[in-house]
Amino acid sequence: MSEAQTLEVEVAAIEQVTPLIKHFRLAPVGTEGLPAFSGGSHIVVVMRTATRVYRNPYSLLSPPHRLDCYEIGVRRMEESRGGSHFMHDRVAVGTRLEIAHPVNLFALDKIARKHVLIAGGIGITPFMAHLEDLYLGRVPYELHYSVRGPDHAAFLARIMERTGGRAHLYYDSERQSIDFDRLLSSQALGTHVYVCGPKGMIDRVAAAARDWGWPDSHIHWEQFSAPPVGDAFEVFLARSKMTVHVPPDQSLLESIEAQGVEVPYLCRGGVCGFCQTRVLEVDGELLHNDHFLSDADKAKRNTIMPCVSRARCKSLVLDL
């Protein structure tokens, strides 16, 4: 993905749907509609401030058959590096934003006999688009949606309208929680489970599924990691022959892009593997924060995902 492939959209409506989540409607600029997408897709929103550029991935929650606008939900992160605060504080109706084309890394399995969807908080967003497809189809499913409390249950009216009795709601404030063992020990053969939410929830769902003998091909999850902050370090780009400084609150990928070097990317959250870059030399430690590389790959110390990973090192040379 490069800047040349971004689209311009205009914010058509903003609604504060929970104390932490804002719901944005993005309309195309010009007469053409927006590109088609499938349920589970995300876009990357490019946010330009005076001092830096943020590119954050957000799941599309609008019905996949509607191309007159895209809808996204943005949760205000307490420890934001700036992206979610920009969306919450600096974007108004009429603001124009650049977005990258939709990419799907969280599609439903096409031949599944049943789907079990598990959402935690803002993790409901990719499922909103899935619910539209499921509403039109015949494959049985159930949705388990866990939130802090009634005030935090975003998009509830739309969920209820689409799901009938298939949605189950859990409030932390009422000490309700999803019993993953009970849920995953009694599903018919051919069921797929999908989870989107905090890392702890994803880990518990995957662990419970494996305990009950689910094979990896039936377990799906999506979590876009925000690039973690860390110590500043320097990186040398061998092909571009330049040294780039990576400050604590900027990702390796963002720092490289700020110097005008393009790196192919799709998710910017450590999931897709698209920005994988060869490490030519490292004197120190690579801090892998992605969900893509296997432990064995990480141990080889010859590749890195610059979207979320960093280094603590005296020197680092990348093949860029």
Add this chain to the structure above:
Amino acid sequence: MLVTGIKSKPVYAPLRADTGGRYHLMLAKGVGNVALMRVLDELRSAAPQALGRTRVLLIPGENSGETAARPEDFAALGLEEVRTFADVPGLLRDFRSILEGALMGTRLYVAGPESFIGLAMKIALEFDLNKDEVRAEELGTLARRVYCIHCRATTEEVRTNIVRCVDCGSWLLVRDHYSRRLAAYMGVMVDAEAPGELPEIKEIFI
């Protein structure tokens, strides 16, 4: 003339126990029983509690004395269930009804002739069983099920490179092109351009 190197031709490997599974369902025909006995031995040492969640469906071998394990040998292992069948359709009927009630966490093991494996896999596919849930070991005859691409009939127990379609009578070249959905190899008319001119017919699927 037989086109080789076709990716759809199934590849098999010796059966190994998958201790990641919670329930185990095993099917075997004839000499395939020996492979199941080997997997059960492995399961008994790696995860003995899994034997009580293991079901075996068997078609005993013709000369059960020497080569094939006997139903009594399976019964002695303390499995959840052992059922024996006289023929493939009977076994597949029960297999389907077991899958209808089966839970996620089930692993399928199939051992026997390729045509038997193919028919079991065809049903497994309908239940969305993926590669990481199914294992198969080929033992016994290589005789093929051949699907006539002209009249859509399937000819069973084909041992020769060229065969006459049971239904339309066309002379078919048996290809390596395999359909998982049909559980059969594709048969294509071999003398369409010069009727009656046939290459040498050889027995190659023994």
